[in-house]
Amino acid sequence: MVKEFQSGTLTLGVADIGVDAAEVLTGATLDDNKVLISTSEDGGAPVAIGFRAKKANGKYRYFWLYRVKFGITATNLQTKGDSITFSTPTIEGTVMRRNKPDGQGKHPWKAEVSEDDPGVSPETITGWYTEVYEPVFAVGGGSE
Template identity: 75%
Template sequence: MATIGMDKLYYAKITEAENGEETYATPVQLAKAIKADLTIDLAEATLYADDGTAYVVKEFKSGTLSLGVDDIGVTAAQDLTGAIVDDNGVLVSTSENEGSAVAVGFRALKPNGKYRYFWLYRVKFGIPDTNLETKGDSITFQTPTIEGTVMRRNKPDGKGKHPWKAEATEGDAGVSDTTISGWYTQVYEPVYETTPPSGG
């Protein structure tokens, strides 16, 4: 999965119903993307029988998304971290701040000129890191990094599963132009021809 670039970093606010199922707002641009690092934690179990391995289970538990961006604007800071703007227009972060989970979308450029598109369905961010440095003989850019925990979403898809990520590669078999062109108009919802029986 070699990629040579990344851009179009968006987020969508989440509204939760009483049962916790998510409804996504229209995506908006978060910032200009510099870097994204996604690491995944798996819940693993191995069953041994007859002196050997009988079953191995590896399931998604959570992930960590670290984003390097050019700047986090006031609106995104409020939405992602729970910071508030006071009456003088100053962004204030407190120890009691807690941001809401959001969906995060971005794309990565492949060497063949096509893009791989991503949506992470539920990410809860912490306070951004701030790096500052005095100007010396040369100019060094200091940019913020924000880290979030990636979780599965509460709302089941058409197969009754709880997705945590969707990804599509432009030009791959079965990936329509409509899917790609509409990637940022709304958070991607998995589409299946059949749905599980009720109660299943």
């Protein structure tokens, strides 16, 4: 049996991340008249995405998705009678494994930690967004 991560998806609301960030992530461009142009060739470079999610106990779980490539912005329009309803535009990214191997020669796709996990250094949490988290393994160590 092969157990290897291939890919997943991540959907972000454009209102949550801002139009400027969405443009960078999707490769869309503003023309000289400040009109946002999305083309079939669009697609930004892969990026790492760091975020946190609140757990039921009020503490946070922190994540890095190492390699996410976003596509074009999706805008959904619904018509009903004489009106059009615009839903919040979203962008969808494909989550992939990292090309760079870690200290064990493997290719991670995600890092995650809870602030209340036993033995987690406070510096790991306070520095989470300083830079993309790099796995740390003692030489010859690590778990199988």
